Amino acid sequence: MEAVTAAWERYAAGRTPRRTHNAAGANTWLNWTQYADHGPDESLIGKVEGRHVLELGCGTGCNLAHLSTLGAQCVGIDIAPTQRKKAESRWGHLPNLSFQTAEATEFLATHPDSFDAVLSIFGPVWFTDPTMLLPLVRQSLTDGGVFVFSHKPPQLDPQPGEPLREARAVSRWDHSPREWTSLLASARFTNITADVIDPPDGKHEGTLVVRAEA
Structure with missing residues (x-):
């Protein structure tokens, strides 16, 4: 685990801070894709106000901060300690928003029936064995809770557990929409949708x- 934490610390150190405003002039927003000002918004989650939301791999907390401004009770976890410091420095003034340093499976195992929504945006869902992670997400959701995550589409020859280029101590699980649907169904999720959103003009990936309900 120390090697994984150190890998994510190195990765975080090389990341550029998120812009203070998006193209629409907003200072908080939720972005599911790897492209600025592109893709769906928080409507994928459904109702936000008053709901308890957990983000796995929250990074510097920008996506979760947006949900907090909409009235959600938010908790963000990240395995890299410096990410918590960055998140609290930027968003610590917001109400109903807290950040913790934690590994996803360990945190989920101790929080059954705690959250109305669990999110992972290019986060631990991509980097954790789904046969271990998905049942833990399922048990952490309240009845009817929603699980939404995003990552890049699988490579042409996906290899579960393939090392991540940016953090060599970390493995990546590349699954197709059909494979994710099957894995989620096996973990007792329902109303599952899994789609690849087209990139903006000039981009190719x-x-x-993926969205599912408890």
Whole structure:
């Protein structure tokens, strides 16, 4: 685990801070894709106000901060300690928003029936064995809760557990929409959708977005 944490610390150190405003002039927003000002918004989650939301791999907290401004009770976890410091420095003034340093499976195992929504945006769902992670997400959701995650589409020859280029101690699980649907159904999720969102003009790689309900 120390090697994984160190890998994500190195990765975080090389990341550029998120812009203070998007193209529409907003200072908070939710972005599911790897492209600025592109893709769906928080409507994928459904109702936000008053709901308890957990983000796995929250990074510097920008997506979760947006949900907090909409009235959600938010918790963000990230395995890299410096990410928590960055998140609290930027968003610590917002109400109903907290950040913790934690590994996803360990955190989920101790929080059954705690959240109305669990999110992972290019986060641990992509980097954790789904046969271990998905049942833990399922048990952490309240009845009717929603699970939404995104990552890049699988490579032409996906290899579950393939090392991540940016953090060599980390493995990546590349699954197709059909494979994610099967894995989620096996973990007792329902109303599953899995689609690849087309990229903006001039780009060639889309974004896989998956949604399921408890």
